[in-house]
Amino acid sequence: MEKKLIGAAVFGQSGGPTAVINASAYGVIRAALDAPEITKVYGAAHGIKGVLDDKLYVMDEEDPKELELLLHTPSSELGSCRYKMADPDVDDTDYKRILEIFKKYNVRYFFYNGGNDSMDTCNKISHFMEKSGYECRVMGVPKTIDNDLYGTDHCPGFASAAKYIATSCMEINKDARVYDTGMITVVEIMGRHAGWLAAASALATEFGSGPDLIYLPETDFDMDQFMDDVMRIYHATGKCFVAVSEGIHYADGRFVSEAKASATDGFGHAQLGGLAAMLANEIKEKTGAKVRGIELSLLQRCGAHLASATDVEEACRAGKTAVEEAVKGTTGYMVAFKRVMEDGKYRCDMELLPLDKVANFEKKVPLEWINAEHNGLTHDLVDYVLPLIQGEPKLPLECSLPRYARLKKVLAK
Amino acid sequence: MEKKLIGAAVFGQSGGPTAVINASAYGVIRAALDAPEITKVYGAAHGIKGVLDDKLYVMDEEDPKELELLLHTPSSELGSCRYKMADPDVDDTDYKRILEIFKKYNVRYFFYNGGNDSMDTCNKISHFMEKSGYECRVMGVPKTIDNDLYGTDHCPGFASAAKYIATSCMEINKDARVYDTGMITVVEIMGRHAGWLAAASALATEFGSGPDLIYLPETDFDMDQFMDDVMRIYHATGKCFVAVSEGIHYADGRFVSEAKASATDGFGHAQLGGLAAMLANEIKEKTGAKVRGIELSLLQRCGAHLASATDVEEACRAGKTAVEEAVKGTTGYMVAFKRVMEDGKYRCDMELLPLDKVANFEKKVPLEWINAEHNGLTHDLVDYVLPLIQGEPKLPLECSLPRYARLKKVLAK
Numbered sequence: 001m002e003k004k005l006i007g008a009a010v011f012g013q014s015g016g017p018t019a020v021i022n023a024s025a026y027g028v029i030r031a032a033l034d035a036p037e038i039t040k041v042y043g044a045a046h047g048i049k050g051v052l053d054d055k056l057y058v059m060d061e062e063d064p065k066e067l068e069l070l071l072h073t074p075s076s077e078l079g080s081c082r083y084k085m086a087d088p089d090v091d092d093t094d095y096k097r098i099l100e101i102f103k104k105y106n107v108r109y110f111f112y113n114g115g116n117d118s119m120d121t122c123n124k125i126s127h128f129m130e131k132s133g134y135e136c137r138v139m140g141v142p143k144t145i146d147n148d149l150y151g152t153d154h155c156p157g158f159a160s161a162a163k164y165i166a167t168s169c170m171e172i173n174k175d176a177r178v179y180d181t182g183m184i185t186v187v188e189i190m191g192r193h194a195g196w197l198a199a200a201s202a203l204a205t206e207f208g209s210g211p212d213l214i215y216l217p218e219t220d221f222d223m224d225q226f227m228d229d230v231m232r233i234y235h236a237t238g239k240c241f242v243a244v245s246e247g248i249h250y251a252d253g254r255f256v257s258e259a260k261a262s263a264t265d266g267f268g269h270a271q272l273g274g275l276a277a278m279l280a281n282e283i284k285e286k287t288g289a290k291v292r293g294i295e296l297s298l299l300q301r302c303g304a305h306l307a308s309a310t311d312v313e314e315a316c317r318a319g320k321t322a323v324e325e326a327v328k329g330t331t332g333y334m335v336a337f338k339r340v341m342e343d344g345k346y347r348c349d350m351e352l353l354p355l356d357k358v359a360n361f362e363k364k365v366p367l368e369w370i371n372a373e374h375n376g377l378t379h380d381l382v383d384y385v386l387p388l389i390q391g392e393p394k395l396p397l398e399c400s401l402p403r404y405a406r407l408k409k410v411l412a413k
Numbered sequence: 414m415e416k417k418l419i420g421a422a423v424f425g426q427s428g429g430p431t432a433v434i435n436a437s438a439y440g441v442i443r444a445a446l447d448a449p450e451i452t453k454v455y456g457a458a459h460g461i462k463g464v465l466d467d468k469l470y471v472m473d474e475e476d477p478k479e480l481e482l483l484l485h486t487p488s489s490e491l492g493s494c495r496y497k498m499a500d501p502d503v504d505d506t507d508y509k510r511i512l513e514i515f516k517k518y519n520v521r522y523f524f525y526n527g528g529n530d531s532m533d534t535c536n537k538i539s540h541f542m543e544k545s546g547y548e549c550r551v552m553g554v555p556k557t558i559d560n561d562l563y564g565t566d567h568c569p570g571f572a573s574a575a576k577y578i579a580t581s582c583m584e585i586n587k588d589a590r591v592y593d594t595g596m597i598t599v600v601e602i603m604g605r606h607a608g609w610l611a612a613a614s615a616l617a618t619e620f621g622s623g624p625d626l627i628y629l630p631e632t633d634f635d636m637d638q639f640m641d642d643v644m645r646i647y648h649a650t651g652k653c654f655v656a657v658s659e660g661i662h663y664a665d666g667r668f669v670s671e672a673k674a675s676a677t678d679g680f681g682h683a684q685l686g687g688l689a690a691m692l693a694n695e696i697k698e699k700t701g702a703k704v705r706g707i708e709l710s711l712l713q714r715c716g717a718h719l720a721s722a723t724d725v726e727e728a729c730r731a732g733k734t735a736v737e738e739a740v741k742g743t744t745g746y747m748v749a750f751k752r753v754m755e756d757g758k759y760r761c762d763m764e765l766l767p768l769d770k771v772a773n774f775e776k777k778v779p780l781e782w783i784n785a786e787h788n789g790l791t792h793d794l795v796d797y798v799l800p801l802i803q804g805e806p807k808l809p810l811e812c813s814l815p816r817y818a819r820l821k822k823v824l825a826k
Contacts, residue, residue, distance in 0.1 A: 017591050046593045075587035082592070163813065167718055170815055174488035175715040178430045179495070180459045207814045277690070297707045302588040305580055306718060308813065390813045400576065400721065400803045401620045402583055 003329060005135060006037055007108025010051060011059075012044035014114030014121065015082065015143065017075040018157030019164070019304040020315040021113060022405070024141050025077060026070040027319025028111045029059050037327050038109060042412055046079035047114070048121055051101050052094060056412040069405035071312055072395050074304035077405060085121045088128050095128040102129075102136055105412065109137050109326050113319070115144035115155075116362065119334055123355035126332045139322040140334035140355055143315075145301045147196035150361035151353045152336035156315035157301070159388035162200035163311075164303040165189055166389065168296060169204035169211060169243065176292070177239050184230060184240045184283055184291040188276035190300055191245040193217055194364045197300070198245035200385050202377040212240055217247035218365050219374040221256050223282070229375050230283060246275055305402060309391025314348050321350040334358050339387075346387035416742060418548060419450055420521025423464060424472075425457035427527030427534065428495065428556065430488040431570030432577070432717040433728040434526060435818070437554050438490060439483040440732025441524045442472050450740050451522060455825055459492035460527070461534055464514050465507060469825040482818035484725055485808050487717035490818060498534045501541050508541040515542075515549055518825065522550050522739050526732070528557035528568075529775065532747055536768035539745045552735040553747035553768055556728075558714045560609035563774035564766040565749035569728035570714070572801035575613035576724075577716035578602055579802065581709060582617035582624060582656065589705070590652050597643060597653045597696055597704040601689035603713055604658040606630055607777045610713065611658035613798050615790040625653055630660035631778050632787040634669050636695070642788050643696060659688055718815060722804025727761050734763040747771050752800075759800035 009032045013021055025043070032041040041059040044050030057078065059067070070077060088095050101107070110129075112122040119140045126138035142149050147158035169187060176185040189198040195216025204210025212233045215221060234240040248256045257275040280293030318335045325333070333352040340347040369380045396403040422445045426434055438456070445454040454472040457463030470491065472480070483490060501508045514520070523542075525535040532553045539551035555562050560571035582600060589598040602611040608629025617623025625646045628634060647653040661669045670688040693706030731748045738746070746765040753760040782793045809816040 017588050049593065073587070074584050076591045079593060080591045166814055168712055168716075170817070171487050171715040171717060172711050174486070174817065175430050175711045178489045178493045180462065180492060203814060207811060207816075208819070209817060274690075277687075292711070294710045294712070295708070296712075298585050298588045298705070299581055299707070299709075299712070302584040303581075304584060386812060392810070392813065397805070398620060399799060400805065401579055401616060403620075404583070404587065404622060406621070 004037055005108050005137065006039060007106045008040040008042060009038045009109035009111065010042045010044055010056065010107050011111045012047040012050060012113065013076040013078050013080050014047040014112060014118035015080060016145070016301065017080060018143055018145050018301055019074045019160035019307045020157050020311050021143050022070040022073045022075070022077050023312045023315040024113050024143060024156055024319040026067060027316035028113070028141065028323055029067060031320040031323035032109070033060065035323060035327050040105070042105065042107070043078045047081040047083065048085070049081045049083050050079070052097050054101055056105065057407070057409045058412050061410040062407055066405050066407055069396060069403065071316060072304055072307070072393055072402070073404040074302040077407060084117065085124055088124055092128070095125065098125060099129070099132055099134055102134065108135060111139050111141060111319070111322050111326070113141040113143050115146065115149060119149070119355055119358050122334070123332070126355060137326040137331035139326045139330065140358070141318050141322050142334055142336065145197060146191055146194050148194035148362045148364065149358065150363050151358050153339040154337055154388055156311060156318055158196060159311035159385070160303070160307040161197055161300050162203070162385050163308045163389040164300050164306045165197055165200050165296065166203035167306055169201045170207065170209040172294065173204065173209040173241050176241060182234065182238050182289050184234055184242070184289050186242045186244060186276045186279045186283070186291065186293045187211070188244055188246055188274055188293070188295040190296070191217065192247040193362055195245040195247070196365055198243050199365050199377050199381050201243040202381055203385060203389070206382045210241070211243040213242045213375045214377060215242070215244045215248050215375060216365055216370060217245050217249060218367060219370060220251040221248040227283070227286060229373070231287060234289060244275060244279065248275070305395055307393050308389040309393045310388055312393045317350060325352060417450055418521050418550065419452060420519045421453040421455060422451045422522035422524065423455045423457055423469065423520050424524045425460040425463060425526065426489040426491050426493050427460040427525060427531035428493060429558070429714065430493060431556060431558050431714055432487045432573035432720045433570050433724050434556050435483040435486045435488070435490050436725045436728040437526050437556060437569055437732040439480060440729035441526070441554065441736055442480060444733040444736035445522070446473065448736060448740050453518070455518065455520070456491040460494040460496065461498070461525070462494045462496050463492070465510050467514055469518065470820070470822045471825050474823040475820055479818050479820055482809060482816065484729060485717055485720070485806055485815070486817040487715040490820060497530065498537055501537055505541070508538065511538060512542070512545055512547055515547065521548060524552050524554060524732070524735050524739070526554040526556050528559065528562060532562070532768055532771050535747070536745070539768060550739040550744035552739045552743065553771070554731050554735050555747055555749065558610060559604055559607050561607035561775045561777065562771065563776050564771050566752040567750055567801055569724060569731055571609060572724035573716065573720040574610055574713050575616070575798050576721045576802040577713050577719045578610055578613050578709065579616035580719055582614045583620065583622040585707065586617065586622040586654050589654060595647065595651050595702050597647055597655070597702050599655045599657060599689045599692045599696070599704065599706045600624070601657055601659055601687055601706070601708045603709070604630065605660040606775055608658040608660070609778055611656050612778050612790050612794050614656040615794055616798060616802070619795045623654070624656040626655045626788045627790060628655070628657045628661050628788060629778055629783060630658050630662060631780060632783060633664040634661040640696070640699060642786070644700060647702060657688060657692065661688070718808055720806050721802040722806045723801055725806045730763060738765060
């Protein structure tokens with residue numbers, strides 16, 4: 001495992017963007033540029049599609065200062081994709097093409113940053129290269145605001161989204177209680193299958209200004225129970241603030257949003273609003289109360305101005321670790337986070353997880369962290385999330401607005 | 414005008430909350446507590462309703478450190494109201510009640526913080542007190558994210574909302590361009606009659622990551638022209654980012670959102686989504702493109718974590734000035750902002766405007782700042798807004814989440 005491997009590196013970003021995926025990019029690119037074994041560093045345009053299309057940007061051509069700004073630039077600066085690779089045993093066209101490109105540029109290192117699907121892609125490429133006898137070290141760098149990657153204590157991107165959600169819920173709660181008239185507020189938070197992000201709104205409540213009720217996709221949703229919960233609090237206090245995960249579903253598996261759409265509207269107009277708007281309407285129709293639905297939408301995943309400095313640092317270190325380990329000889333692994341608590345202080349250690357083990361598993365909020373009524377979280381959730389959101393990154397500003405990285409993106413010939 | 418007037422002060426917050434209305438509250442309360450002429454400082458619960466209901470909080474009882482946290486606490490901490498006072502010539506019941514309460518607590522100073530309607534309330538109270546021969550100095554403190562108050566260069570609250578909108582649009586734009594597939598994004602921004610806030614999204618474009626098209630209520634909206642604009646940019650670049658003011662309307666005056674609702678949906682379901690969702694759906698139906706509608710909703714007016722330090726300082730100074738002037742003998746005026754540019758540097762001076770002149774006028778975005786195509790702004794708008802959003806307030810944090818003021822709110826007996 002100690003053999004020196006000389007050659008170029010390719011880095012790609014995949015799946016939905018986050019506030020810190022570019023921090024991981026910086027970790028990979030900076031470490032790769034600094035590694036004597038790595039002769040050239042390419043950034044793939046739109047993830048694996050950039051490799052297939054022979055669209056690689058030469059990172060060596062970039063201004064180091066602009067590259068450093070990636071630490072605080074949200075979204076995927078190189079472009080992302082949602083490209084599902086075929087099973088190579090069924091159709092290996094894409095894999096052969098990747099091998100061709102790797103040979104063309106003498107690529108011996110491949111780093112891929114993404115969530116479940118991307119780790120699966122990464123794993124398949126790793127196996128194909130090995131089978132082909134082409135020496136190429138393949139490493140996965142985790143990413144997902146959904147925090148649902150298996151085998152890692154948490155995922156880069158989650159904490160910054162959680163911090164955005166908690167802060168925004170604190171602010172919304174302040175705003176929603178300003179009049180002495182009744183008001184019910186429903187906030188919709190991302191998370192199709194795992195409710196980590198909606199759960200993070202419990203931090204706002206912990207700090208005195210958050211949702212009264214939180215519903216996650218980890219348990220079945222019951223509309224009658226939901227209405228009872230909301231009206232109980234509304235009648236007692238004149239206000240009610242509800243946070244819902246977009247993925248809440250009935251016992252039969254139907255998403256609450258979809259079920260309503262097909263049930264009441266033949267025109268397909270229900271897609272106009274999302275779940276928050278739909279639930280707000282449902283409450284309004286049944287109770288006559290004043291209700292407001294708010295969807296945090298893209299804002300929650302790209303809010304770099306509210307990023308967690310801990311998240312930024314860990315995301316960057318994950319990328320750096322992937323390069324350092326690959327140069328040392330590791331291949332077929334994803335960098336994972338291990339939480340260490342010493343004297344009550346949080347520390348995050350990097351460890352390596354075989355890609356075979358991580359791909360395509362989903363980690364959900366433990367059921368024992370959800371209260372018995374299925375409308376809130378226990379303190380375990382707060383204890384888990386709180387250390388991750390700490391610290392305010394020094395966001396570079398220009399006239400008090402964010403100054404993002406401006407890359408030249410010179411295409412390799 | 415120099416006669417010393419000894420007595421208590423009442424302060425009230427009115428209308429929609431902002432990120433800095435509590436900064437004005439702090440300016441008033443702190444200055445009033447410090448003024449030897451003012452014997453007691455009361456905060457009215459829910460604006461003028463708190464006076465009518467005899468619900469006054471004793472500000473003298475509050476911890477000075479908690480009061481100072483009002484500088485960074487969004488929303489209206491004392492509670493707000495949307496209470497329209499009758500014309501006193503028609504029905505003076507409320508005014509008599511106010512006089513009764515003022516006499517009960519020996520209130521000789523009344524400070525009211527709000528927008529157009531609140532300045533109208535303020536004005537009516539001022540005239541009534543004068544007519545009744547009860548000496549009470551009445552001062553208005555401006556407030557509104559809509560920036561539509563007449564006679565002041567800008568309004569406290571506008572700049573922080575503008576900064577929130579510009580930053581969020583920069584982030585959304587980054588996120589919305591991440592895939593190499595087509596994508597149209599429509600962002601809905603507050604502003605029913607004046608388009609200042611939607612116009613502020615032009616700052617994002619100025620700094621390299623903002624909307625391609627911006628539509629304001631200052632001009633008539635044309636759906637066909639809108640579709641042409643969007644599709645031209647979409648076909649040229651594969652992406653299009655549109656910012657719309659919630660108040661855009663057709664030539665006949667109908668709001669675009671309402672017109673659609675009555676035209677296509679007899680169930681009243683169109684209220685499910687707002688304007689952004691409706692326009693997104695319209696574009697999707699006509700073009701088949703992938704479209705996302707995003708409503709910034711309450712977030713834009715309560716985003717204290719993204720406040721402008723300039724706005725916070727000016728909002729606080731407006732409150733302080735109101736007290737200082739009242740103590741000196743002024744009554745029946747609103748504090749207004751005067752922009753002074755010296756050697757290219759922005760400065761904001763306080764001036765006084767008779768309440769008679771300010772009440773119930775609306776200041777809109779000048780038509781000459783809107784481009785000929787009515788889908789964008791000229792550079793005048795950027796020059797106007799940019800100085801106002803400068804500076805990052807030192808937001809007090811607790812575990813990296815906002816630490817808001819926690820007032821005791823002791824009721825006066």
